[in-house]
Amino acid sequence: MNLKVALILGSDSDAEHAEKAQIQLTKLGIEHETHIYSAHRTPDAACEFAKTARSNGFGVIIAFAGMAAHLAGALAAQTTLPVIGVPLKGGALDGLDALLSTVQMPSGVPVATVALNGSVNAALLAAQILALSDTALQKKLQDHKNETAANVLKKDKEQIWKS
Ligand code: RP5
Numbered sequence: 001m002n003l004k005v006a007l008i009l010g011s012d013s014d015a016e017h018a019e020k021a022q023i024q025l026t027k028l029g030i031e032h033e034t035h036i037y038s039a040h041r042t043p044d045a046a047c048e049f050a051k052t053a054r055s056n057g058f059g060v061i062i063a064f065a066g067m068a069a070h071l072a073g074a075l076a077a078q079t080t081l082p083v084i085g086v087p088l089k090g091g092a093l094d095g096l097d098a099l100l101s102t103v104q105m106p107s108g109v110p111v112a113t114v115a116l117n118g119s120v121n122a123a124l125l126a127a128q129i130l131a132l133s134d135t136a137l138q139k140k141l142q143d144h145k146n147e148t149a150a151n152v153l154k155k156d157k158e159q160i161w162k163s
Helices: 012-027 043-052 071-076 096-103 119-133 135-158
Strands: 004-009 032-036 058-066 083-088
Touching (some): 004 012, 004 043, 004 119, 012 083, 012 119, 058 071, 071 096, 083 096, 083 119
Parallel strands (some): 004 032
8 A cells, every 4th residue: 555645733823834745745646635724723633643643553653833833843753754844934034933933853753854935845756755665656756857847948949938
Protein backbone atom coordinates (compact mmCIF):
# COMPACT_ATOMS: atom_id res chain seq x y z
CA MET A 1 0.00 0.00 0.00
CA ASN A 2 1.32 3.46 -0.90
CA LEU A 3 1.79 5.85 1.98
CA LYS A 4 -0.45 8.93 2.19
CA VAL A 5 0.40 12.56 2.88
CA ALA A 6 -1.47 14.38 5.67
CA LEU A 7 -2.20 18.08 5.21
CA ILE A 8 -3.00 19.67 8.57
CA LEU A 9 -4.30 23.24 8.69
CA GLY A 10 -4.23 25.38 11.81
CA SER A 11 -7.47 27.03 10.70
CA ASP A 12 -10.03 26.91 7.92
CA SER A 13 -8.65 30.35 6.98
CA ASP A 14 -5.51 28.51 5.77
CA ALA A 15 -7.44 26.48 3.19
CA GLU A 16 -6.22 28.29 0.06
CA HIS A 17 -2.63 27.30 0.91
CA ALA A 18 -3.50 23.65 1.37
CA GLU A 19 -5.26 23.70 -1.98
CA LYS A 20 -2.00 24.46 -3.80
CA ALA A 21 -0.35 21.47 -2.13
CA GLN A 22 -3.38 19.28 -2.86
CA ILE A 23 -3.16 20.14 -6.56
CA GLN A 24 0.54 19.26 -6.69
CA LEU A 25 0.05 15.97 -4.83
CA THR A 26 -2.87 15.04 -7.06
CA LYS A 27 -0.76 15.71 -10.18
CA LEU A 28 1.80 13.26 -8.83
CA GLY A 29 -0.88 10.67 -8.02
CA ILE A 30 -0.22 10.80 -4.27
CA GLU A 31 -3.12 10.04 -1.96
CA HIS A 32 -3.66 12.74 0.65
CA GLU A 33 -6.04 13.75 3.42
CA THR A 34 -6.68 17.25 4.77
CA HIS A 35 -7.74 18.07 8.34
CA ILE A 36 -8.05 21.15 10.53
CA TYR A 37 -6.35 20.70 13.91
CA SER A 38 -4.98 23.66 15.79
CA ALA A 39 -2.01 23.42 18.16
CA HIS A 40 -3.76 25.96 20.39
CA ARG A 41 -7.50 25.54 19.88
CA THR A 42 -7.65 21.74 19.54
CA PRO A 43 -4.37 20.47 21.01
CA ASP A 44 -5.72 17.05 21.99
CA ALA A 45 -7.05 16.33 18.50
CA ALA A 46 -3.78 17.48 16.91
CA CYS A 47 -1.81 15.26 19.28
CA GLU A 48 -4.03 12.23 18.67
CA PHE A 49 -3.77 12.65 14.89
CA ALA A 50 0.04 12.77 15.01
CA LYS A 51 0.30 9.80 17.38
CA THR A 52 -1.78 7.58 15.11
CA ALA A 53 -0.68 8.94 11.72
CA ARG A 54 1.84 6.18 10.97
CA SER A 55 -0.56 3.36 11.85
CA ASN A 56 -3.22 5.12 9.75
CA GLY A 57 -1.07 4.85 6.61
CA PHE A 58 0.58 8.26 6.44
CA GLY A 59 4.23 8.68 5.44
CA VAL A 60 4.65 12.45 5.73
CA ILE A 61 2.76 15.23 7.52
CA ILE A 62 2.58 18.78 6.17
CA ALA A 63 1.44 21.43 8.68
CA PHE A 64 0.22 24.87 7.58
CA ALA A 65 -0.08 27.65 10.14
CA GLY A 66 0.22 31.38 10.56
CA MET A 67 0.93 33.74 13.47
CA ALA A 68 2.32 31.88 16.55
CA ALA A 69 2.65 28.81 14.36
CA HIS A 70 3.38 25.93 16.73
CA LEU A 71 1.39 23.36 14.77
CA ALA A 72 4.26 21.68 12.90
CA GLY A 73 6.33 21.42 16.06
CA ALA A 74 3.42 20.14 18.13
CA LEU A 75 2.77 17.39 15.58
CA ALA A 76 6.48 16.56 15.28
CA ALA A 77 6.61 16.13 19.06
CA GLN A 78 4.22 13.17 18.76
CA THR A 79 5.55 11.20 15.79
CA THR A 80 8.70 9.92 14.10
CA LEU A 81 7.19 10.61 10.67
CA PRO A 82 8.83 13.48 8.77
CA VAL A 83 6.95 16.74 9.38
CA ILE A 84 7.12 19.63 6.93
CA GLY A 85 6.10 23.06 8.20
CA VAL A 86 4.60 25.73 5.96
CA PRO A 87 4.66 29.10 7.75
CA LEU A 88 1.95 31.41 6.43
CA LYS A 89 1.99 35.14 5.83
CA GLY A 90 -0.54 37.32 7.66
CA GLY A 91 -1.19 39.01 10.97
CA ALA A 92 0.58 42.06 12.41
CA LEU A 93 4.06 40.70 11.58
CA ASP A 94 3.04 39.40 8.14
CA GLY A 95 4.49 35.93 8.65
CA LEU A 96 7.80 36.60 10.35
CA ASP A 97 6.25 35.26 13.56
CA ALA A 98 5.05 32.11 11.78
CA LEU A 99 8.39 31.59 10.06
CA LEU A 100 10.37 31.76 13.30
CA SER A 101 7.85 29.69 15.27
CA THR A 102 8.03 26.94 12.64
CA VAL A 103 11.72 26.91 11.76
CA GLN A 104 13.36 27.46 15.17
CA MET A 105 12.76 24.02 16.62
CA PRO A 106 14.85 22.83 19.55
CA SER A 107 17.37 20.06 18.97
CA GLY A 108 15.73 16.62 18.91
CA VAL A 109 12.42 17.56 17.28
CA PRO A 110 13.03 18.39 13.60
CA VAL A 111 10.59 20.24 11.35
CA ALA A 112 11.57 20.68 7.70
CA THR A 113 10.45 24.25 7.15
CA VAL A 114 9.78 25.60 3.66
CA ALA A 115 9.41 29.24 2.62
CA LEU A 116 6.55 31.48 3.75
CA ASN A 117 3.48 30.26 1.82
CA GLY A 118 5.67 27.51 0.30
CA SER A 119 2.84 25.05 -0.26
CA VAL A 120 4.03 23.69 -3.59
CA ASN A 121 7.55 23.02 -2.33
CA ALA A 122 6.10 21.33 0.74
CA ALA A 123 4.14 18.97 -1.52
CA LEU A 124 7.20 18.30 -3.69
CA LEU A 125 9.37 17.65 -0.65
CA ALA A 126 6.78 15.23 0.73
CA ALA A 127 6.75 13.49 -2.65
CA GLN A 128 10.56 13.26 -2.68
CA ILE A 129 10.49 11.64 0.77
CA LEU A 130 7.93 9.07 -0.35
CA ALA A 131 9.88 8.50 -3.59
CA LEU A 132 12.83 7.11 -1.61
CA SER A 133 11.00 3.78 -1.72
CA ASP A 134 8.85 4.30 -4.83
CA THR A 135 10.56 4.21 -8.23
CA ALA A 136 7.39 5.12 -10.17
CA LEU A 137 7.10 8.30 -8.09
CA GLN A 138 10.82 9.02 -8.64
CA LYS A 139 10.14 9.01 -12.38
CA LYS A 140 7.18 11.38 -12.02
CA LEU A 141 9.33 13.79 -10.01
CA GLN A 142 12.11 13.66 -12.61
CA ASP A 143 9.52 14.35 -15.34
CA HIS A 144 8.28 17.33 -13.32
CA LYS A 145 11.85 18.67 -12.97
CA ASN A 146 12.46 18.23 -16.70
CA GLU A 147 9.20 20.04 -17.48
CA THR A 148 10.17 22.94 -15.19
CA ALA A 149 13.54 23.27 -16.93
CA ALA A 150 11.97 23.06 -20.40
CA ASN A 151 9.52 25.86 -19.51
CA VAL A 152 12.35 28.17 -18.43
CA LEU A 153 14.40 27.44 -21.55
CA LYS A 154 11.34 27.99 -23.75
CA LYS A 155 10.82 31.45 -22.20
CA ASP A 156 14.49 32.24 -22.75
CA LYS A 157 14.29 31.14 -26.39
CA GLU A 158 11.16 33.19 -27.02
CA GLN A 159 12.57 36.19 -25.13
CA ILE A 160 9.14 36.51 -23.49
CA TRP A 161 10.19 38.85 -20.66
CA LYS A 162 11.21 41.50 -23.16
CA SER A 163 7.72 42.01 -24.60
C1 RP5 B 1 -3.22 30.16 13.09
O1 RP5 B 1 -3.69 31.45 13.22
C2 RP5 B 1 -3.86 29.61 11.86
O2 RP5 B 1 -2.99 28.69 11.25
C3 RP5 B 1 -4.10 30.80 10.99
O3 RP5 B 1 -3.09 30.97 10.01
C4 RP5 B 1 -4.05 31.97 11.97
C5 RP5 B 1 -5.36 32.70 12.08
O4 RP5 B 1 -6.37 31.79 12.35
P1 RP5 B 1 -7.91 32.25 12.36
O5 RP5 B 1 -8.04 33.24 13.47
O6 RP5 B 1 -8.17 32.85 10.98
O7 RP5 B 1 -8.72 30.99 12.57
O8 RP5 B 1 -3.52 29.38 14.18
